[in-house]
Amino acid sequence: MKRSSPVAASLAVLGYLVMIVPILFVVATAFTEGETLRFPPEGLSLRWFDEATSYQPFTDALLSSLQLALLATVLALAVGIPATLAIMRGRLPGRSLVEGLFLSPLILPELVVGLALFQQLMLQLELDNFQALLIGHTALLLPYAVRVTGASLVLADPALEEAARGLGASPLRTFFTVTLPVLRPGIISAALLSFVTSFNNVPISLLLQSRDFRTLPVTMLDYVQQNYTPIIAAMSTLLLAATVVLAVVAERILGFARIFGGINR
Amino acid sequence: MTTAAEFVAVSRHFGDFTAVDSLDLAIREGALTTLLGPSGCGKTTSLRMLAGYIEPSAGKIMIGGKDHTDAPPEKRDLGMVFQSYALFPHMTVAGNVGFGLKLRKVPRAERARRVAEALELVGLGHLGDRRPKALSGGQQQRVALARAIAIRPRLLLLDEPLSNLDARLRVQMRGEIRRIQAETGLTVVLVTHDQEEALEMSDHMVVMNAGRVMQQGAPDELFPAPANRFVAEFLGYENFLTLPERGLVTVRPELLTVAPGDVGGGETAVSATVRSIAYRGVEVRVALDATTGAGGATTPLVASLRGDALTPEDRAALHPGGRVTVSARPDHLVSLAG
Amino acid sequence: MIRSRRIALALLLPGLALLVGGVVAPSLVMLLSPPRVETGEVLDRLGRMLSDPYDLEIVWRTLRVGLVVTAICVLLGFPTAFLLARSRSRWAGPLLALAIFPLLLSNVVRTYGWLVVLGSNGVVGKTLVALGFTDEAPQLLYTELAVVLGLVQLFLPLAIVTCYSAVAQVDAGLDDAARGLGAGRTRTMWSVVIPLSMPGIAMAATLVFAGAVTAYTTPYLLGGSRQRMLSTQLFSYSGVTLDWAAASATAIVMTILVVLVYVASTLATRTRGRIQ
Numbered sequence: 078m079k080r081s082s083p084v085a086a087s088l089a090v091l092g093y094l095v096m097i098v099p100i101l102f103v104v105a106t107a108f109t110e111g112e113t114l115r116f117p118p119e120g121l122s123l124r125w126f127d128e129a130t131s132y133q134p135f136t137d138a139l140l141s142s143l144q145l146a147l148l149a150t151v152l153a154l155a156v157g158i159p160a161t162l163a164i165m166r167g168r169l170p171g172r173s174l175v176e177g178l179f180l181s182p183l184i185l186p187e188l189v190v191g192l193a194l195f196q197q198l199m200l201q202l203e204l205d206n207f208q209a210l211l212i213g214h215t216a217l218l219l220p221y222a223v224r225v226t227g228a229s230l231v232l233a234d235p236a237l238e239e240a241a242r243g244l245g246a247s248p249l250r251t252f253f254t255v256t257l258p259v260l261r262p263g264i265i266s267a268a269l270l271s272f273v274t275s276f277n278n279v280p281i282s283l284l285l286q287s288r289d290f291r292t293l294p295v296t297m298l299d300y301v302q303q304n305y306t307p308i309i310a311a312m313s314t315l316l317l318a319a320t321v322v323l324a325v326v327a328e329r330i331l332g333f334a335r336i337f338g339g340i341n342r
Numbered sequence: 343m344t345t346a347a348e349f350v351a352v353s354r355h356f357g358d359f360t361a362v363d364s365l366d367l368a369i370r371e372g373a374l375t376t377l378l379g380p381s382g383c384g385k386t387t388s389l390r391m392l393a394g395y396i397e398p399s400a401g402k403i404m405i406g407g408k409d410h411t412d413a414p415p416e417k418r419d420l421g422m423v424f425q426s427y428a429l430f431p432h433m434t435v436a437g438n439v440g441f442g443l444k445l446r447k448v449p450r451a452e453r454a455r456r457v458a459e460a461l462e463l464v465g466l467g468h469l470g471d472r473r474p475k476a477l478s479g480g481q482q483q484r485v486a487l488a489r490a491i492a493i494r495p496r497l498l499l500l501d502e503p504l505s506n507l508d509a510r511l512r513v514q515m516r517g518e519i520r521r522i523q524a525e526t527g528l529t530v531v532l533v534t535h536d537q538e539e540a541l542e543m544s545d546h547m548v549v550m551n552a553g554r555v556m557q558q559g560a561p562d563e564l565f566p567a568p569a570n571r572f573v574a575e576f577l578g579y580e581n582f583l584t585l586p587e588r589g590l591v592t593v594r595p596e597l598l599t600v601a602p603g604d605v606g607g608g609e610t611a612v613s614a615t616v617r618s619i620a621y622r623g624v625e626v627r628v629a630l631d632a633t634t635g636a637g638g639a640t641t642p643l644v645a646s647l648r649g650d651a652l653t654p655e656d657r658a659a660l661h662p663g664g665r666v667t668v669s670a671r672p673d674h675l676v677s678l679a680g
Numbered sequence: 681m682i683r684s685r686r687i688a689l690a691l692l693l694p695g696l697a698l699l700v701g702g703v704v705a706p707s708l709v710m711l712l713s714p715p716r717v718e719t720g721e722v723l724d725r726l727g728r729m730l731s732d733p734y735d736l737e738i739v740w741r742t743l744r745v746g747l748v749v750t751a752i753c754v755l756l757g758f759p760t761a762f763l764l765a766r767s768r769s770r771w772a773g774p775l776l777a778l779a780i781f782p783l784l785l786s787n788v789v790r791t792y793g794w795l796v797v798l799g800s801n802g803v804v805g806k807t808l809v810a811l812g813f814t815d816e817a818p819q820l821l822y823t824e825l826a827v828v829l830g831l832v833q834l835f836l837p838l839a840i841v842t843c844y845s846a847v848a849q850v851d852a853g854l855d856d857a858a859r860g861l862g863a864g865r866t867r868t869m870w871s872v873v874i875p876l877s878m879p880g881i882a883m884a885a886t887l888v889f890a891g892a893v894t895a896y897t898t899p900y901l902l903g904g905s906r907q908r909m910l911s912t913q914l915f916s917y918s919g920v921t922l923d924w925a926a927a928s929a930t931a932i933v934m935t936i937l938v939v940l941v942y943v944a945s946t947l948a949t950r951t952r953g954r955i956q
Contacts, residue, residue: 163692273784
């Protein structure tokens with residue numbers, strides 16, 4: 078009975094091969110000694126890791142990406158959490174409309190949003206590209222902030238808050254001593270998801286780039302276009318390692334599948 | 343007397359845990375057999391092995407005299423009623439009941455007739471077009487029963503079928519299942535943890551614990567003569583005491599007599615102190631500490647008395663701390679093996 | 681409960697302002713009447729686009745790639761999700777995590793691997809030569825196949841996760857019940873598991889399709905200028921040729937594609953729900 082179907086199992090194996098194998102080739106080629114991207118790699122060395130970490134456009138872009146992702150995440154949570162509370166706990170008219178509006182950035186193509194922001198924030202309102210990027214990324218992250226914290230608010234019993242009020246706590250105190258701790262797993266999930274989403278974003282970052290401020294993925298894409306050296310493989314391997322660390326941390330804190338799969342086992 | 347199905351030295355391990363330990367059991371054709379025991383005793387695992395949902399780690403499952411150990415569930419032709427009912431929510435009631443017939447390629451007209459027949463049998467003839475979600479728990483249970491019966495299975499397997507019903511409905515369904523069994527002549531295996539249910543419904547009951555059969559037999563053989571302390575406790579015996587001549591014996595609370603005063607020992611009379619009294623209408627339950635050993639060792643006993651048979655003297659003695667004598671007829675004592 | 685409506689509004693307002701000012705309003709303005717473009721020019725360009733064979737080919741390619749990628753992702757993703765959701769093996773958890781992990785990884789990193797696999801010095805080409813199928817490694821990069829492969833890799837995790845949630849919600853007891861009534865594994869899948877997971881499968885297909893027709897990184901790296909898609913074309917208009925009207929027209933086509941598929945899937949799920 079428990080023997081699984083050979084057809085389903087073969088399809089699953091094929092799926093995993095497509096998902097994972099290309100990534101393994103990136104890692105394998107990063108350790109080459111040769112000048113070009115080829116497999117099997119010629120010799121074994123760490124030279125491309127040295128090159129990647131000392132190539133200034135990459136290090137600058139990495140700092141820019143981190144800065145942008147952190148700021149956008151903090152900002153998205155700062156405006157997103159109060160908005161979630163208002164949507165879930167406030168008796169507002171048109172609640173489902175507002176909720177739908179907060180999820181709309183998920184539906185609009187990011188490239189379209191990027192183009193729109195470029196035309197209107199940068200060309201019309203003459204904002205500098207960092208401001209435009211911050212606005213674009215924050216807006217892009219809002220759905221995650223609202224949906225993920227909202228999901229943990231749904232699980233929280235409103236009677237907890239009522240009980241705290243009944244025991245004499247002010248609304249503000251109730252929020253900080255009861256609501257916020259209940260929301261903490263949701264907030265951590267939302268923060269991790271937001272950070273990763275912003276850090277990895279290409280379409281918006283691509284359209285709003287400038288010479289002075291470019292994110293790492295956009296810089297890497299640009300480099301791939303001009304050069305065929307394994308430096309990108311090395312940089313990719315470093316990003317992969319950082320992502321693995323992040324995933325392990327996420328697993329330790331809350332359970333990986335719950336955060337990134339939205340799955341409650 | 344023929345055997346419909348048989349477990350031959352069947353074991354099942356889950357990691358280090360042994361759920362079923364070398365089970366030998368014959369299921370009698372045309373009878374209702376219950377597997378009774380506390381949770382984790384292996385009764386559901388055994389039923390699921392019989393149905394083909396769990397593979398035995400060792401041993402053989404025989405159905406209709408043929409080895410079915412490796413057969414998948416769909417090749418066994420058994421009707422199973424799940425504890426959760428497992429009705430297909432995307433099909434109507436008739437769709438659910440007809441599903442097995444469709445798979446057996448029963449022609450449409452014949453199928454409609456048999457679906458109606460099965461629904462009629464469980465008293466739901468008028469609800470064929472409904473969705474399962476629109477039915478009450480009791481009705482869903484009947485649909486599950488009709489679905490299992492419609493395929494005319496070799497055996498009907500019921501996994502705790504009544505545990506999700508409220509108390510009144512549960513008692514009513516016991517009779518219904520017996521009636522349906524009598525009408526169809528089906529061989530039924532029922533898993534339950536409720537000894538009352540098992541006693542009332544079974545032709546043959548099998549008491550299990552820790553993956554093994556503790557005792558089996560007809561209810562009227564088994565109830566008066568539990569083989570060991572586990573079976574006795576599970577069937578509701580509460581008093582256990584070791585007598586010098588007879589070893590461990592048990593006696594049911596309603597078979598004890600309590601008299602005021604301290605008349606001293608004897609084979610079937612001991613002196614005791616009243617610990618507490620609970621009035622339950624007609625029944626008066628008295629918790630006692632009986633002096634059973636040298637040096638004042640005591641054994642807890644429970645006596646169930648009829649309130650309307652108590653004399654004023656009895657009532658006077660029945661207060662916490664009161665001294666009484668507890669006795670039983672020798673033939674009411676059941677000797678237990680360990 | 682927040683009793684005062686004024687407080688609730690105050691909590692909502694900053695987020696709402698950011699959302700409307702940062703995404704909704706600019707997008708609508710750009711789609712409907714972009715600045716620095718003569719009125720009517722976008723519609724005119726849109727009209728030309730839908731009659732120009734080169735532009736039309738890009739629309740068709742995008743649509744075709746989107747559909748093929750969606751079909752493959754569902755075909756591979758649903759069985760994977762089913763096995764993961766139903767397995768009691770201790771490997772199921774780690775394998776699920778392995779399927780989710782790529783969602784955290786940069787698209788650039790994920791897609792870059794295909795350059796190694798499919799490139800002129802790549803594994804596939806060399807293997808074909810070594811096995812004697814061809815004398816010279818075939819050009820695999822900058823083909824539609826490469827784009828499809830890259831997009832499948834990109835969106836398969838999304839398909840698996842979405843289908844997993846759907847299958848996990850279907851009571852495994854229903855599988856058992858169908859088997860007990862005589863349905864084999866395949867029949868159980870088609871009569872019970874798939875119909876009951878349909879909303880999730882539809883959602884997975886919608887997300888994959890919307891992602892595939894708007895993705896930029898993968899078509900850019902694996903399709904290049906030879907296999908232009910709407911996304912790479914849009915960037916080329918806005919970032920290279922600075923043709924705003926054309927960029928807006930492309931954006932309109934892309935948005936319509938995505939919105940249409942969302943609306944269709946919402947309607948389909950809702951109708952189904954009503955029937956049930």
